[in-house]
């Protein structure tokens with residue numbers, strides 16, 4: 001019973017959670033959506049590629065646009081632009097662990113500088129009227145697990161909700177996600193906390209809510225090749241086939257041709273996980289030249 005009532009959300013994942021995948025997850029039952037990270041500076045420089053990443057479909061509301069950056073004024077101006085473009089919320093990425101991102105003071109590096117974070121929160125909060133949320137990690141490394149400190153600062157600066165992926169930056173995506181870091185943030189602030197990390201099925205989501213008291217659960221890798229994770233109850237094989245077909249149609253309809261071909265390959269390879277001969281199928285999918293050939297080969301193995 002409890003499992004059916006949990007607010008399950010799709011986690012932002014770069015080069016994965018584009019409009020077609022987000023919409024498929026929403027149609028399966030996912031709650032408020034978040035775009036993949038958008039480089040704030042590139043957006044202000046009118047990069048065509050970045051512009052493409054900001055596109056969403058009307059059916060996706062409510063949707064948050066996630067920004068990556070470090071300069072408060074650049075972030076604030078980018079947030080204003082995305083609000084004007086119809087975003088229902090602006091989310092600040094404070095969790096990206098990638099070396100070339102943190103070396104610029106962005107992503108998880110923002111957690112190392114609480115005073116700098118105050119200025120970023122304040123400047124972004126003033127810039128927009130829509131909801132302002134942040135996505136944080138447990139901290140930078142095991143010596144600086146400061147999610148609670150950052151969460152309290154954020155709440156004081158008018159941030160509306162916080163998603164916690166409880167690993168530290170040093171842990172990247174390895175080891176077990178220490179859910180107790182989510183529980184500590186839940187206990188420390190009154191604003192909603194969304195828990196994230198290692199949820200692979202609805203039972204895991206219920207366990208996370210029970211263990212942490214989080215208001216909603218965000219699922220990343222567990223949704224790859226399995227958007228039906230957001231659906232209540234079992235999804236039949238026929239229903240899964242229908243969802244995959246719908247996903248392929250959305251990819252072809254809404255992404256530029258070159259991106260569409262790559263996305264078909266990536267997502268169909270995830271859908272093929274667990275098929276007999278999945279590794280060989282994956283390899284052949286990636287070698288094919290057209291969307292039709294990729295889909296035919298996938299369905300021959302279905």
Ligand SMILES: Cc1cc2nc3c(=O)[nH]c(=O)nc-3n(C[C@H](O)[C@H](O)[C@H](O)COP(=O)(O)O)c2cc1C
Pocket residue numbers: 011012013014016036037066093095096135165196197198199218219220221222
């Ligand atoms: C391929 C990939 C791309 C990601 N891109 C983003 C991103 O753009 N923004 C973000 O906040 N987190 C990003 N993440 C982190 C996820 O949102 C999530 O916090 C993490 O995967 C842990 O959740 P999970 O165990 O459910 O996958 C990414 C993760 C993966 C695997």
